[in-house]
Amino acid sequence: MSFSYLVIASGTMLFEIAVLLVSLLLLKYAWGRSRRPKCTVPGPPPGGLPVLGNIVQIADERVYQKLCDWQKDLGDVYKLNLVTEEVVVVNGDAIYDVLVTNGDDYGGRMQGHRQGMYSNGFQNMGYRQPDKEWKAMRKIAQKGLKQYGEGVVHIERISMEEILECLDKFNKTEAFDPYDPIYAMVIGIVIVISLGERLSPDNPLYQKIKRADELFPAAFGADTSYIDVIPWLNHLPIKASKTFKEAMDAVRQMEAEIYQRSKNNVEKSTISGVIDAINANRGELNDALIKGMINDITLAATVTTSTQIRSLVALTVDYPEIQQKLHDEIDNVLGQRLPTYEDRRVMPYMEAFILEGLRYMSEVPISVPHKTLKDVTLRGYFIPKDTQIWPNLYGLHHDERFFPDPYTFKPERFLDSEGELIPVHERKHLLPFGGGKRVCVGEQLAKIRMFLFMTTLLQRYTLYPETDGCPPNYDPRLSINGVTMRMHAYKIKTVERSRFNVLT
Numbered sequence: 001m002s003f004s005y006l007v008i009a010s011g012t013m014l015f016e017i018a019v020l021l022v023s024l025l026l027l028k029y030a031w032g033r034s035r036r037p038k039c040t041v042p043g044p045p046p047g048g049l050p051v052l053g054n055i056v057q058i059a060d061e062r063v064y065q066k067l068c069d070w071q072k073d074l075g076d077v078y079k080l081n082l083v084t085e086e087v088v089v090v091n092g093d094a095i096y097d098v099l100v101t102n103g104d105d106y107g108g109r110m111q112g113h114r115q116g117m118y119s120n121g122f123q124n125m126g127y128r129q130p131d132k133e134w135k136a137m138r139k140i141a142q143k144g145l146k147q148y149g150e151g152v153v154h155i156e157r158i159s160m161e162e163i164l165e166c167l168d169k170f171n172k173t174e175a176f177d178p179y180d181p182i183y184a185m186v187i188g189i190v191i192v193i194s195l196g197e198r199l200s201p202d203n204p205l206y207q208k209i210k211r212a213d214e215l216f217p218a219a220f221g222a223d224t225s226y227i228d229v230i231p232w233l234n235h236l237p238i239k240a241s242k243t244f245k246e247a248m249d250a251v252r253q254m255e256a257e258i259y260q261r262s263k264n265n266v267e268k269s270t271i272s273g274v275i276d277a278i279n280a281n282r283g284e285l286n287d288a289l290i291k292g293m294i295n296d297i298t299l300a301a302t303v304t305t306s307t308q309i310r311s312l313v314a315l316t317v318d319y320p321e322i323q324q325k326l327h328d329e330i331d332n333v334l335g336q337r338l339p340t341y342e343d344r345r346v347m348p349y350m351e352a353f354i355l356e357g358l359r360y361m362s363e364v365p366i367s368v369p370h371k372t373l374k375d376v377t378l379r380g381y382f383i384p385k386d387t388q389i390w391p392n393l394y395g396l397h398h399d400e401r402f403f404p405d406p407y408t409f410k411p412e413r414f415l416d417s418e419g420e421l422i423p424v425h426e427r428k429h430l431l432p433f434g435g436g437k438r439v440c441v442g443e444q445l446a447k448i449r450m451f452l453f454m455t456t457l458l459q460r461y462t463l464y465p466e467t468d469g470c471p472p473n474y475d476p477r478l479s480i481n482g483v484t485m486r487m488h489a490y491k492i493k494t495v496e497r498s499r500f501n502v503l504t
């Protein structure tokens with residue numbers, strides 16, 4: 001009896017505390033909002049709740065579809081009401097204006113509770129405001145990733161070793177899910193680039209990185225998004241806070257070990273560009289920033305590229321006629337020689353296939369949210385400083401105005417009548433890596449790996465669905481949105497091509 005009383009009493013107390021906290025939050029919010037200049041952008045969309053606004057509507061694993069529906073009613077620039085703040089969603093051509101043309105004004109980052117927890121208080125590249133340290137991190141990361149000029153040969157060498165090992169695992173008689181070998185290949189490349197050493201999948205550090213990587217999308221998914229708006233929810237024993245805590249524990253464990261190993265490897269590293277670059281610029285970053293930078297590179301480079309490659313593989317099975325064109329190009333240009341990244345210049349169909357894959361999938365659907373660094377005017381609307389901006393990249397890439405018939409997968413849309421790739425300025429509506437000053441630092445690395453993997457894969461194999469007539473049927477409208485879009489699991493069959501002998 002006394003026990004149940006205690007439970008009821010503590011339940012009542014919890015309720016009262018919750019009411020008190022909500023009231024304080026609302027007071028703070030009303031006070032803060034009344035002092036801010038008014039954002040004149042249209043919105044919010046209908047259907048929101050009193051006080052909570054649109055927060056419940058966007059806590060949806062297909063939030064990207066909702067943003068597109070609202071665009072139809074409210075136009076290219078509209079705002080959402082998310083309890084404590086207004087967020088401006090930017091669509092269509094206006095995205096280019098925000099990211100590229102006026103990138104300096106919109107180059108801040110939204111700094112929510114979850115982002116702060118992940119980055120030990122924004123001590124990283126992805127969530128930091130563009131200050132001196134952020135510039136230093138980007139410079140060191142660019143140098144370390146060695147994605148340009150001579151450095152590409154370094155990435156090619158590391159990548160090809162992992163790719164060939166991965167493709168041996170595709171040599172099976174029965175149907176299999178290609179994701180595990182793809183993931184092992186992508187993570188393997190990242191570990192060599194970050195740490196300068198190869199780790200086997202049963203290595204404890206490999207396992208820690210894999211665990212952090214697996215939990216990360218759920219931790220930053222729609223289900224946990226309201227923690228950013230009401231951070232104290234993170235202290236309640238609810239599913240969202242548990243998911244988030246589990247992921248952060250995994251990130252901290254991974255971070256501690258990578259950092260320790262990177263220090264040990266400083267002397268003996270011969271292949272890791274990132275550690276060499278950190279070592280050469282040690283004075284510019286403190287230990288916390290170095291950890292944040294290594295975390296960003298490790299996690300951002302793994303989940304994104306492996307998910308993208310998984311979808312590209314599904315698309316080659318969904319469209320056998322496209323697979324045939326890719327085979328023909330590979331046979332004509334490479335024969336049995338292994339590809340280099342330079343070969344992309346004479347392989348326009350493969351390039352167009354990858355670009356179309358990036359568009360179709362739109363893996364990072366609302367980019368990494370930005371923030372205005374000053375008062376701005378966009379399409380005639382006033383937006384105050386410190387307003388969160390969501391560039392709706394998924395909407396842009398599926399906008400009929402720029403990509404007719406957007407849910408048809410068609411590499412030809414990036415080719416001219418001669419079969420050559422259309423010039424870059426004609427592709428300005430394709431922004432899968434964002435654009436401007438905050439453009440993805442790993443863009444080149446991702447493109448190199450996608451090109452080398454898909455080319456080597458199709459040089460060696462023909463891919464078939466698990467069951468005749470039942471391909472994966474990849475449709476981006478059915479993807480689940482975590483940090484990146486995830487398609488459903490699927491299986492394929494492979495047959496080694498007769499032209500494939502022993503590649504050297």
Ligand code: HEM
Pocket residue numbers: 099125126127138145296297298300301302304305308363364367368369432433434435437438439440441442443445446
């Ligand atoms: C297919 C693969 C990838 C896609 C689609 C992708 C997409 C993106 C997007 C849309 C952004 C936000 C850009 C903006 O704010 O305007 C971003 C930022 C970022 N990406 Fe990637 N990315 C990919 C691969 C990678 C790789 C391989 C790395 C690491 C080597 C990486 C590291 C980062 C970092 C550190 C940022 C934050 C940059 C900053 O805030 O200054 N990404 N990425």
